[in-house]
Amino acid sequence: MRNRNETGIRSGHVTLQDVADTAGVSVSTASRALASVRARGKNDERVRKVAAKLGYVPNEAARSLRSERTMTIGVVFAQLNSPLATELLDALSAGLDEHGYSLFVATARGVEGRFDQLVQRFLERRVDALFCVNPAGKGAALRKYAKAKIPVIALFSKADGYERLPLIGPTIAHAANEAMAHLRSRGHVAVGVLRPAGMSRPIEGIRDFARAAGMKVRVYDVADGLLDPAGFLRSYRADAARPTVLIARQNDAVRLLEAADQLSIKAPRDLSIIAIRDRTQQMPSTRLPLSMIHLNPANVGVEAARTLVHHLIGGSALPSGDRLVDAGSWVEGGTIGSGDSAAPQPTLKVARRRG
Amino acid sequence: MRNRNETGIRSGHVTLQDVADTAGVSVSTASRALASVRARGKNDERVRKVAAKLGYVPNEAARSLRSERTMTIGVVFAQLNSPLATELLDALSAGLDEHGYSLFVATARGVEGRFDQLVQRFLERRVDALFCVNPAGKGAALRKYAKAKIPVIALFSKADGYERLPLIGPTIAHAANEAMAHLRSRGHVAVGVLRPAGMSRPIEGIRDFARAAGMKVRVYDVADGLLDPAGFLRSYRADAARPTVLIARQNDAVRLLEAADQLSIKAPRDLSIIAIRDRTQQMPSTRLPLSMIHLNPANVGVEAARTLVHHLIGGSALPSGDRLVDAGSWVEGGTIGSGDSAAPQPTLKVARRRG
DNA sequence: CTGAAAGCGCTTACAG
DNA sequence: CTGAAAGCGCTTACAG
Numbered sequence: 001m002r003n004r005n006e007t008g009i010r011s012g013h014v015t016l017q018d019v020a021d022t023a024g025v026s027v028s029t030a031s032r033a034l035a036s037v038r039a040r041g042k043n044d045e046r047v048r049k050v051a052a053k054l055g056y057v058p059n060e061a062a063r064s065l066r067s068e069r070t071m072t073i074g075v076v077f078a079q080l081n082s083p084l085a086t087e088l089l090d091a092l093s094a095g096l097d098e099h100g101y102s103l104f105v106a107t108a109r110g111v112e113g114r115f116d117q118l119v120q121r122f123l124e125r126r127v128d129a130l131f132c133v134n135p136a137g138k139g140a141a142l143r144k145y146a147k148a149k150i151p152v153i154a155l156f157s158k159a160d161g162y163e164r165l166p167l168i169g170p171t172i173a174h175a176a177n178e179a180m181a182h183l184r185s186r187g188h189v190a191v192g193v194l195r196p197a198g199m200s201r202p203i204e205g206i207r208d209f210a211r212a213a214g215m216k217v218r219v220y221d222v223a224d225g226l227l228d229p230a231g232f233l234r235s236y237r238a239d240a241a242r243p244t245v246l247i248a249r250q251n252d253a254v255r256l257l258e259a260a261d262q263l264s265i266k267a268p269r270d271l272s273i274i275a276i277r278d279r280t281q282q283m284p285s286t287r288l289p290l291s292m293i294h295l296n297p298a299n300v301g302v303e304a305a306r307t308l309v310h311h312l313i314g315g316s317a318l319p320s321g322d323r324l325v326d327a328g329s330w331v332e333g334g335t336i337g338s339g340d341s342a343a344p345q346p347t348l349k350v351a352r353r354r355g
Numbered sequence: 356m357r358n359r360n361e362t363g364i365r366s367g368h369v370t371l372q373d374v375a376d377t378a379g380v381s382v383s384t385a386s387r388a389l390a391s392v393r394a395r396g397k398n399d400e401r402v403r404k405v406a407a408k409l410g411y412v413p414n415e416a417a418r419s420l421r422s423e424r425t426m427t428i429g430v431v432f433a434q435l436n437s438p439l440a441t442e443l444l445d446a447l448s449a450g451l452d453e454h455g456y457s458l459f460v461a462t463a464r465g466v467e468g469r470f471d472q473l474v475q476r477f478l479e480r481r482v483d484a485l486f487c488v489n490p491a492g493k494g495a496a497l498r499k500y501a502k503a504k505i506p507v508i509a510l511f512s513k514a515d516g517y518e519r520l521p522l523i524g525p526t527i528a529h530a531a532n533e534a535m536a537h538l539r540s541r542g543h544v545a546v547g548v549l550r551p552a553g554m555s556r557p558i559e560g561i562r563d564f565a566r567a568a569g570m571k572v573r574v575y576d577v578a579d580g581l582l583d584p585a586g587f588l589r590s591y592r593a594d595a596a597r598p599t600v601l602i603a604r605q606n607d608a609v610r611l612l613e614a615a616d617q618l619s620i621k622a623p624r625d626l627s628i629i630a631i632r633d634r635t636q637q638m639p640s641t642r643l644p645l646s647m648i649h650l651n652p653a654n655v656g657v658e659a660a661r662t663l664v665h666h667l668i669g670g671s672a673l674p675s676g677d678r679l680v681d682a683g684s685w686v687e688g689g690t691i692g693s694g695d696s697a698a699p700q701p702t703l704k705v706a707r708r709r710g
Numbered sequence: 711c712t713g714a715a716a717g718c719g720c721t722t723a724c725a726g
Numbered sequence: 727c728t729g730a731a732a733g734c735g736c737t738t739a740c741a742g
């Protein structure tokens with residue numbers, strides 16, 4: 001037991017008991033006085049004044065032990081240190097704060113098995129719900145969440161043992177359609193998509209959007225996720241049937257642009273490029289502003305917060321399958337030229353002979 | 356009371372009582388069996404097996420209610436949505452996770468009075484310690500933290516009612532010295548520092564580092580934090596006694612570079628520029644890679660985590676004053692020319708006459 | 711409206 | 727080593 005000082009208040013925190021004693025009522029009455037939205041009896045008013053004067057701060061841990069809800073939500077990231085992760089967290093945090101929830105945040109930092117551990121740890125914290133951002137691992141603890149009826153939602157993407165979670169993820173459908181419309185208006189009819197190994201979203205999606213927009217699509221697999229831009233451009237140039245536009249994640253797009261410069265391939269005259277700001281890339285600098293499909297995950301955070309709050313407070317059902325939220329925007333930079341003029345460039349004609 | 360299913364286990368979580376009952380011991384024994392590092396008696400072994408089989412997950416809230424420590428740490432950000440904030444959080448999170456602490460994260464998002472509110476809220480969560488990142492506001496709740504002996508540490512910077520907190524912040528001393536050495540080796544003897552209103556760190560610091568390195572320093576105040584780059588460059592050019600190098604936060608440096616281009620001032624021939632990656636800027640693109648003092652806040656996070664853990668576990672005293680952690684690196688881009696040749700440029704001579 | 715009491719799930723002196 | 731009991735700070739039926 002802690003020491004009491006001369007006023008009879010324990011040295012650390014003021015408790016409800018202290019407030020009740022000072023106000024001359026029972027703890028039950030004190031509890032109710034503080035809980036009710038507006039004071040009813042005169043006792044209520046007095047209790048509140050005493051609480052304020054003593055600097056009473058309710059103990060959430062004690063409250064939640066009794067009420068079986070902690071007003072706490074866990075967010076586990078596979079990687080936290082990226083702009084996309086931050087923007088998501090920011091939006092999520094704002095949406096949940098508003099309703100009195102506090103966020104536990106943890107990051108696996110790419111360490112094997114760490115994600116699973118953190119999910120388990122948040123179970124011990126008795127979070128009211130859990131968000132898993134790009135989850136991967138065994139997902140063994142998910143059974144316990146299900147058993148305790150604690151909702152778990154995957155964000156962005158999911159893998160391995162987390163595959164069966166409901167997902168709220170980003171889609172760039174709208175922006176992709178804008179981009180395709182723009183390409184068509186410039187006379188392009190075919191695009192090439194550089195797909196790094198293991199990267200399905202959003203690069204994978206762009207292929208389908210392009211096809212749906214009536215474009216011919218050629219997919220180039222980037223082995224091990226590592227692009228050799230000069231090598232790629234050489235064989236690209238040698239290909240008579242090459243598409244006039246290349247779509248690549250931002251990182252690769254930048255390197256293509258640099259390599260093109262070295263090879264005297266002029267963008268956007270000889271080659272048009274669209275970058276996709278995907279989930280892990282910082283913004284590198286280029287001489288020519290990139291035309292870009294910009295992935296902005298804030299919408300995902302907003303939607304995730306709203307969905308969860310509706311479920312937790314309103315009792316609405318959680319989405320059972322995957323839900324895709326519009327999170328793209330089309331930014332015209334300067335790397336898209338005319339599709340008609342791209343083919344007959346002299347530089348490229350030389351290549352055609354060789355191919 | 357919740358329903359019990361056929362095995363006698365409550366439907367939600369398995370409790371210690373459940374484990375004890377199944378193992379045929381008292382809760383006290385069960386508690387001790389699970390708490391001790393290695394099993395001693397044979398009872399201990401059995402309890403552990405039962406706990407594992409039932410999927411027992413200890414309730415941290417209940418534990419902390421008894422033990423008066425929550426193994427929880429609060430982090431309140433003035434702004435979370437910036438690369439610097441993320442890098443800090445990432446490092447902080449890693450350093451504290453390791454010791455079993457979970458992080459509550461919240462952000463004020465620049466809303467008036469919000470920071471104070473969040474600090475108060477974490478008091479209700481009974482965090483074992485609190486980090487305030489760039490705190491500003493009344494800081495009224497700090498008295499309660501002090502009374503409850505909960506350590507509070509400011510990170511990066513502090514203001515207003517948070518002024519008296521101990522601070523762990525970044526210093527770019529090392530990088531600044533490297534930069535100055537480089538400037539001197541290129542023949543520069545004077546630098547100009549563009550100081551936005553209200554921005555003290557790290558721009559303010561650079562002035563002192565430059566002076567300490569024997570440079571002549573000229574400070575330009577940027578009114579309202581908004582730079583008119585073309586206007587600035589015109590009067591700069593007209594000044595016969597102008598320094599040959601300008602140091603500005605990254606954002607301003609980029610705009611200076613663009614404006615210089617318009618005015619036919621060639622960098623680095625006519626003007627050398629150093630950018631400082633300060634706390635709020637994203638990385639914009641420029642044609643010429645910026646020479647830069649890069650602020651990397653991860654070290655601050657690592658140091659903050661270490662300091663706090665030493666205090667919480669080791670019992671060491673918290674730093675009473677401010678502690679500055681080396682967090683800069685010098686990156687030579689391409690915007691520094693020769694100091695000797697900069698002065699006699701024809702373009703600038705014309706300006707000199709007018710000045 | 712009020713108070714006494716039970717209980718949330720744990721830990722920890724206290725006896726045996 | 728073990729168990730019964732008290733207690734952490736709350737909330738919430740239950741009587742009055």
